[in-house]
Amino acid sequence: MTYLIATFYKFVTITGLKTKKAEILALCRKLGVKGTIILAQEGINGTISGSQKAIADVLAYLRSLENLADLEHKESTFQKLPFSRLKVKIKSEIVTLGLPEVNPNQQVGTYVDPQDWNKIISDPEVVVIDTRNDYEVEIGSFQRAKNPNTESFREFPEYIEGNLDPTQHPKVAMFCTGGIRCEKASSYMLSQGFKEVYHLKGGILKYLENVSPEESMWEGECFVFDERVAVKEGLEPGSHQLCYGCGHPISEEDKQSPHYESDISCPHCYHQLTPEKKARLEDRRRQREYLKKAGKLGKGF
Template sequence: MGNTVVVALYKFVTLEDYRELREPLLQCMLDNQVRGTLLLAEEGINGTVAGSRAGVDALLGWMRADPRLADLDWKESFCDKPPFLRTKVKLKREIVTLGVEGISPTRRVGSYVEPADWNALISDPDVLLIDTRNDYEVRIGSFRGAIDPQTQSFREFPDYVREHCDPARQRKVAMFCTGGIRCEKASSYMLEQGFDEVYHLKGGVLAYLEQVPEAQSLWQGECFVFDERVTVNHDLTQGSHVMCHACGQPVSAGQQQSALYRQGLSCPHCHDRLPEKTRQRVQERQQQIELARQRNQPRPLGPGSGEASSAD
């Protein structure tokens, strides 16, 4: 187990003063040497951060001192080196972008399902199981029998529901995502669309992998995460995928053996379709990364930097 604590957290809660919260929250992160990105919006807080045990505990304690965040929940994992290079607190319209006005999990939300009860639910043949994550995440791993909406961003999820789901035929719907935030908001949307029984995995896939023994697991593959680890295994250790800095797509261990894969420059997903200007840009960026590594400096950000903390 590594000595860097990685914390994924979110909470849907009304924060009318979210703009005023930004500076003190950022200062708390800086004071405790916690890196990563937190998103603040009127609908709540979301993000992934990492630091020492003491630093992370201090940040969580500061947040939970606010009565509105007193019951804040989070998932922890560990790694050998810091997965984030910078410390950010961003102000947003939504803490996860669905792009549909009037959808609020603080007013209406589906039924939470504990990881221990998830297998029984999704084994029910009458349950429609939907993976609310993006297509590149689903490609890496998913639950057995789950439907892949083939969305490239969470904004596309409402279109998928309108075109492919019918509340008159599919009365029971179960959804999941990485940490729980997307499927929670999706459940609110599904209820607004007239679906009667809507369930979502509490804590997301990360909570399931942590709590359900691998021998009993219905999860197949690795799980994509929004930091430099790229993916995690069932035991939440770092997985085998790396990120292509040219196109931002995860690259499997097998694809890394391809002649089309060049670290920082191309991968089988993008080798034959990269515009020349993009190719030149990523080559320059890779040179900057190598120079930063030699100087022991933070590497420059780019399309596949892993610095995202939420999933749009």
């Protein structure tokens, strides 16, 4: 069976969070939908998977809610459910920057459609910034993009403060996986005095879906937070897997390293591997092998 994966977010004022959480949770459970949906006063953010009809029903319900009639989503497919459970959470932010005064509902940068993105990032006057975490950037990014080397989105303001000046870098273009981090980052950049701030509408996923490989300025694969691990052009599953010792995405080249041991370690975590942790991971590997034989695990778990 082929399952539909839908990703969506929208910065918009949402009220009655507890009631909406309960209703969404009940509907998704009834329809067999898995994944994560985050609700906050500033908006909604989610990635869910299920049958085509189930996803359509959930999206229809969400769009029936106040201020969400124009909720946009991106679609891709996978041969297995890419999530093992369902989570609907209420948080203070739908993507955590740690600065509650930064509100995309009040100001946001200029949206750039995927078809126009190459022109923006080819401009030598534009500073191109990848707003994702370092392990995501490592397996793929756009040409000319700067890697902030952040471990979490909370570190992004510190990177900007230490590396960019609005008087010297007035033009900035940013991107992320689905558009949510770079949209919030654009609001922050405007609050810091940057004059021309652009962000990729729909994120990398929309770009890979709409821009042909011949015209693409994307290099590598795009990390995603589900069983697929990474995707490439056309949103086809990529070649990366996860290291179960540290959760870092690993390539075929990584697996040739003497520091790689299936389900135990990889070149990114080998030197932090203690005998105690190795024993725990070996025990977990035995459990995983049993579940795989029973057909209960797929590529990303």
